[in-house]
Structures are given as structure tokens and as C-alpha cells.
Amino acid sequence: MAYINQADKNELMPNIKAVLAKHNVKGTVSVRNYSTLVVTIREGALDFFNCNHRTLGIIFTGQDISTNYENVNQYHYQKYYRDQPECLAFFDDLFKAMKGTKWYDKSDAMYDHFDTAYYISVHVGKWDRPYIHAPIKNKSKTKISYLMEGRSKTIEGGFKMIA
Numbered sequence: 518m519a520y521i522n523q524a525d526k527n528e529l530m531p532n533i534k535a536v537l538a539k540h541n542v543k544g545t546v547s548v549r550n551y552s553t554l555v556v557t558i559r560e561g562a563l564d565f566f567n568c569n570h571r572t573l574g575i576i577f578t579g580q581d582i583s584t585n586y587e588n589v590n591q592y593h594y595q596k597y598y599r600d601q602p603e604c605l606a607f608f609d610d611l612f613k614a615m616k617g618t619k620w621y622d623k624s625d626a627m628y629d630h631f632d633t634a635y636y637i638s639v640h641v642g643k644w645d646r647p648y649i650h651a652p653i654k655n656k657s658k659t660k661i662s663y664l665m666e667g668r669s670k671t672i673e674g675g676f677k678m679i680a
Contacts, residue, residue: 519552521635525619526554532614537561540607541653553636554615560649563604565641585650586642611639 526548533556537544542561549555558565566585590597591612598604615637623632642648 519631519633519635521548521554522551523548525635529554529615529617532617533611536607536610536614539610540603542607549638553638555638555640556611556615557640557643558648559642559646560651562651562653563607564601564650564652565598565604565648566650567601585647586640586644587648589639589641591637591639608639612637615639 526546530546533546537558540561540563542558542563544556544558544561547555547557565587589608594608595605598608620634622634624630
């Protein structure tokens with residue numbers, strides 16, 4: 518029977534937060550109905566809606582291209598994000614962190630038998646709070662300090678040039 522509580526969630530939190538920080542995204546982690554671990558990605562540097570993979574789901578979900586929220590299918594995300602290697606690497610790391618060491622799945626759909634530690638759900642944005650794409654701004658490394666009346670200057674990396 519699928520079951521996860523707050524204590525189990527708190528054990529998984531450090532690894533999930535590390536993945537979010539590694540990929541420069543912000544998100545929340547929650548437990549729904551004591552059976553599902555939910556990660557909601559609020560904003561970040563990754564552009565999840567860059568591709569046309571969402572046109573496949575319009576018929577089934579009713580979402581149009583301009584909507585910035587999506588539920589990620591843990592079994593088929595590789596198909597939808599194959600053109601976005603950064604997103605693919607993020608989801609690989611995130612699902613691994615969400616499963617941790619206690620997760621198992623002994624389900625057998627042929628016999629209608631479902632036995633898993635807990636369910637996993639990932640949302641990119643929500644219907645009422647869409648995902649905010651905030652790319653990382655490149656910081657200019659053009660700081661130059663002049664020493665000794667213009668004879669030498671320090672450039673990026675701490676190297677000194679003598680004029």
C-alpha cells in the first residue's frame with residue numbers, strides 16, 4: 518500500500534533541495550493524502566516550455582501552448598524532453614532524489630495489483646500560479662583595478678599585466 522508521511526518526506530528533503538539548487542530552480546515539496554510525494558517547481562533558470570512537445574497533450578488536457586504549467590509524467594518524460602538536455606538531466610536527478618532508498622514498485626498492471634512505496638508527482642507551475650522562467654544573468658567579469666599609477670593592472674582571474 519502506498520504510504521508516505523512527513524517524517525519520510527523530511528528524510529528525502531535534503532537530496533531534493535540539493536537537486537533544485539544544482540539546477541537553479543525553486544520549488545516546494547509536499548505530501549498529498551499520505552500516498553503521494555509532490556514536488557512543485559515554481560520558478561527557475563530552466564525553460565521547460567521551449568519545445569513543441571506540449572502540442573501532443575492539448576487534445577487530452579485542454580491546456581494550450583501559452584499556459585505555463587504542466588504535470589510531468591515520470592514514466593515518459595524522456596520522450597517529451599529529448600530536445601532539452603538540461604531539463605532531462607534535471608528530471609533524472611529529481612526522480613532519483615524523490616525515490617531515495619526506500620522506494621520500490623512491485624506493481625503488476627496485468628493482474629490489477631499495485632504495490633509501491635508511495636506515488637511520485639511533479640508539477641511545473643500550478644494552474645493558479647504558473648511557472649516563472651528566470652534565466653541566470655551573466656555577470657560581467659570586466660573589473661579592472663589599476664595599480665602603481667597605470668603601470669600594472671589586475672584583470673579577471675587575479676593576473677597582473679604590466680603596461
